[in-house]
Amino acid sequence: MSNKHLEQSEYDKFRTFLEQQCGIVLGDNKLYLVKSRLGPLMTRFEVESLSELVNKTLSPRERQLRAAVVDAMTTNETLWFRDQYPFELLKTKLFPELKDLRRPIKIWSAASSSGQEPYSIAMTVAEYQAQKPGALSQGAQIIGTDISNTMLDLCKNAEYDSLALARGLSAERRTKFFQNSERGMAKVNDSVRKNVSFRHLNLLDSYALLGKFDIIFCRNVLIYFAPDVKAKIIAQFAQSLNPKGYLFLGASESMTGLSNEFEMIRCNPGIIYQKRT
Numbered sequence: 001m002s003n004k005h006l007e008q009s010e011y012d013k014f015r016t017f018l019e020q021q022c023g024i025v026l027g028d029n030k031l032y033l034v035k036s037r038l039g040p041l042m043t044r045f046e047v048e049s050l051s052e053l054v055n056k057t058l059s060p061r062e063r064q065l066r067a068a069v070v071d072a073m074t075t076n077e078t079l080w081f082r083d084q085y086p087f088e089l090l091k092t093k094l095f096p097e098l099k100d101l102r103r104p105i106k107i108w109s110a111a112s113s114s115g116q117e118p119y120s121i122a123m124t125v126a127e128y129q130a131q132k133p134g135a136l137s138q139g140a141q142i143i144g145t146d147i148s149n150t151m152l153d154l155c156k157n158a159e160y161d162s163l164a165l166a167r168g169l170s171a172e173r174r175t176k177f178f179q180n181s182e183r184g185m186a187k188v189n190d191s192v193r194k195n196v197s198f199r200h201l202n203l204l205d206s207y208a209l210l211g212k213f214d215i216i217f218c219r220n221v222l223i224y225f226a227p228d229v230k231a232k233i234i235a236q237f238a239q240s241l242n243p244k245g246y247l248f249l250g251a252s253e254s255m256t257g258l259s260n261e262f263e264m265i266r267c268n269p270g271i272i273y274q275k276r277t
Helices: 008-022 031-044 050-057 063-073 085-098 116-131 149-157 171-177 227-240
Strands: 105-110 140-146 178-180 186-188 196-200 213-218 241-249 262-266 271-275
Touching (some): 008 031, 031 050, 050 063, 063 149, 085 116, 116 196, 149 196
Parallel strands (some): 105 140, 105 213
């Protein structure tokens, strides 16, 4: 029998654990994902089988292992300027509405993964300010949050290899916003990094300590949660937004049946949600 074999009862217990820890709902057909994500941890934690790893994870005493397991299961793919239209909407609609703010514009990238989204937002701010001198005169404060400490370390380091750079980043932006670093890597320029900060956050917890925002990005994240958890998260987003603040969801995500605190605004292209007053 393979050392990556899991009994159905073990898989079911693990699914319950993961949902309780971070809200992620694994379907009946996601055992392959558990095997691929947790397989590397067997060597790191010196366990002989996936079954042993999962059963140890269920013990509250195994805090380091539990954190590593959640880390592995919540690491998602990302790319620069994903879907393009949210960043165009910032320039054509949202920033013009907020251009006369007498304080920094505040933007939150929830579930920031390895940092491409919050840094893409910061680059978009820089491009808008270059196009419209004097607009957003107080600049921007962008915060990225994630449940994965491994991802947050990558965010803070702001260094990317050629494979990561090739995903969604134009040669012009590569030249403008990055500098070469060691080992063929490229590092985001200080002029971009100074506007972005990162912190650990589980979306199931309170957001109160983050303060209030003008714009929240939470894209391609809600698809992993059960409907009641989605509704709770959206309600907390509403509380975290300033009056008439905006929320971006993923292209395949919908707020239908989850909240009446937002008005859906159809743009060309894309959809954005504005907090009702």
